[in-house]
Amino acid sequence: MSSVCVHGLGYIGLPTAAMFANYGHDVVGFDVDEELVAELNGGEVRIDEPGLRAFVTQALESGQLLIDDEVPSSKYHIICVPTPLDRETRRVDLSYVRQSAKAIAPELRTGDTVILESTVPPGTTVDTVQPILERDGFDAGEDIALVHCPETVLPGNIITELRENDRIIGGVNGVSTEAAVRLYESFVESEIRTMVDATTAEFVKLIQNTYRDANIALANEIAKLAADYGVDSREAIELANTHPRVELHQPGPGVGGHCLPIDPWFLGHDSDELDLIARARAVNDGMAGYVVDRLEAELGTVSERKIAVLGVAYKGNVGDTRMSPGLTLADELQERALGESPLEARADGDEPIHLSLHDPHVTDQALALDSFDEAVADADALVVTADHTEYESLDPATVERRMAGNVVVDTKTILDETAWSATDIELIRL
Numbered sequence: 001m002s003s004v005c006v007h008g009l010g011y012i013g014l015p016t017a018a019m020f021a022n023y024g025h026d027v028v029g030f031d032v033d034e035e036l037v038a039e040l041n042g043g044e045v046r047i048d049e050p051g052l053r054a055f056v057t058q059a060l061e062s063g064q065l066l067i068d069d070e071v072p073s074s075k076y077h078i079i080c081v082p083t084p085l086d087r088e089t090r091r092v093d094l095s096y097v098r099q100s101a102k103a104i105a106p107e108l109r110t111g112d113t114v115i116l117e118s119t120v121p122p123g124t125t126v127d128t129v130q131p132i133l134e135r136d137g138f139d140a141g142e143d144i145a146l147v148h149c150p151e152t153v154l155p156g157n158i159i160t161e162l163r164e165n166d167r168i169i170g171g172v173n174g175v176s177t178e179a180a181v182r183l184y185e186s187f188v189e190s191e192i193r194t195m196v197d198a199t200t201a202e203f204v205k206l207i208q209n210t211y212r213d214a215n216i217a218l219a220n221e222i223a224k225l226a227a228d229y230g231v232d233s234r235e236a237i238e239l240a241n242t243h244p245r246v247e248l249h250q251p252g253p254g255v256g257g258h259c260l261p262i263d264p265w266f267l268g269h270d271s272d273e274l275d276l277i278a279r280a281r282a283v284n285d286g287m288a289g290y291v292v293d294r295l296e297a298e299l300g301t302v303s304e305r306k307i308a309v310l311g312v313a314y315k316g317n318v319g320d321t322r323m324s325p326g327l328t329l330a331d332e333l334q335e336r337a338l339g340e341s342p343l344e345a346r347a348d349g350d351e352p353i354h355l356s357l358h359d360p361h362v363t364d365q366a367l368a369l370d371s372f373d374e375a376v377a378d379a380d381a382l383v384v385t386a387d388h389t390e391y392e393s394l395d396p397a398t399v400e401r402r403m404a405g406n407v408v409v410d411t412k413t414i415l416d417e418t419a420w421s422a423t424d425i426e427l428i429r430l
């Protein structure tokens with residue numbers, strides 16, 4: 001078993017560190033966030049992910065996982081730090097990756113391996129990480145091993161997918177690739193696919209998420225077309241998918257989360273060839289506006305209405321609100337309610353719209369969420385924006401009684417159409 005240091009203890013680094021520890025490696029989890037380090041050392045796990053708390057507790061209690069705010073010498077260093085996108089410039093911020101490589105460099109010894117797991121634009125391992133690691137005279141591929149090994153786990157199912165997803169490992173040379181394979185094969189149950197090229201591994205990760213984003217964009221456009229023809233988009237997509245070579249995804253209120261709305265732009269980092277991919281992004285980003293159009297068609301205007309947004313997590317059964325379609329919809333409603341003269345609208349002192357946000361999975365106090373009863377009471381319209389299990393069983397008769405209006409937009413098609421058709425509620429599905 002090896003010594004492993006995992007850099008960055010967020011959604012990816014924490015389960016990864018616990019996984020290596022639970023498979024017998026000596027793991028140090030390092031994070032620059034001192035509050036997080038203290039929380040983890042106190043046994044607190046702030047990420048809402050099924051099974052994670054118990055998994056981390058097991059690793060900590062066994063003594064195989066130590067959480068520290070200093071970087072130790074280690075046979076393996078795994079970088080799981082953020083790679084955020086500047087939404088204005090659409091450029092990635094690689095400062096966390098650089099900072100991490102700089103912290104690793106002084107601890108390196110001959111024979112150590114550095115693994116970049118963070119999602120990055122093609123070329124980052126070789127152009128950004130390698131020169132930092134080589135500053136002290138080490139030669140990547142000769143003295144130390146260097147690879148990119150992208151992370152592909154699905155939030156909501158991270159622990160299972162860590163073990164069961166195929167892994168891709170691209171090293172700067174064959175020796176690097178083999179060194180990383182030896183580590184991951186200690187717990188990965190599926191295929192480990194290797195290549196002697198870190199840039200291809202980076203590229204593959206990005207095209208996986210881009211495929212999903214573009215496929216959802218197609219489903220969203222199909223939903224808008226279907227509405228114009230009076231066709232049920234979900235039924236049409238289900239039938240289309242019976243063809244052996246068709247696999248359409250599902251429409252929705254937009255694409256959220258930390259990956260799909262961001263990663264496609266990484267492909268444009270050193271290329272001007274983004275075309276369809278950029279259009280797909282625009283289609284998905286436009287879905288909030290489309291939902292407001294549908295509401296305005298029913299309500300006349302959204303100004304001065306009470307509208308409840310059910311679901312501010314970026315998708316069902318998670319508590320993560322990064323790039324949340326529900327929150328984007330709330331902003332869009334706010335903007336539309338202000339109309340064309342926002343200053344005038346503000347001057348009269350009235351709230352331009354009464355928005356109520358609800359989510360059973362989100363604990364972020366800053367969002368001022370309402371209880372379900374508060375959200376539904378006297379609402380003119382409800383919009384379901386996350387497919388949380390809790391919303392599937394909403395009682396239509398109770399909702400109808402409590403609302404002032406009768407418009408319910410089910411952007412994820414999780415409500416039981418037959419049950420809701422027994423009420424006077426106008427159920428709109430995408």
Ligand SMILES: NC(=O)c1ccc[n+]([C@@H]2O[C@H](COP(=O)([O-])OP(=O)(O)OC[C@H]3O[C@@H](n4cnc5c(N)ncnc54)[C@H](O)[C@@H]3O)[C@@H](O)[C@H]2O)c1
Pocket residue numbers: 007008009010011012013030031032033036080081082083096097099100117118119120151152153154155258259
């Ligand atoms: N969340 C996902 O579903 C997912 C899936 C696949 C890939 N990824 C990629 O994995 C990477 C990490 O994502 P995440 O969701 O875990 O991020 P996160 O924000 O949840 O966690 C990142 C952690 O890194 C810490 N950190 C920042 N700078 C550091 C440094 N220099 N040294 C050590 N720690 C540092 C932060 O304090 C934070 O705790 C990103 O590149 C992301 O795109 C994420």
Ligand SMILES: CC(=O)N[C@@H]1[C@@H](OP(=O)(O)OP(=O)(O)OC[C@H]2O[C@@H](n3ccc(=O)[nH]c3=O)[C@H](O)[C@@H]2O)O[C@H](CO)[C@@H](O)[C@@H]1O
Pocket residue numbers: 119151152153154155208209212216249250251252253254255256257258259260314315316325
């Ligand atoms: C290729 C792939 O599978 N990548 C996954 C993805 O994880 P994720 O949690 O971000 O992905 P999704 O579950 O797809 O959700 C994203 C948004 O898309 C909406 N959506 C989804 C399906 C659909 O048919 N119609 C929709 O509208 C959904 O509601 C939500 O807003 O990226 C991670 C980081 O790189 C990967 O590790 C992980 O493997």
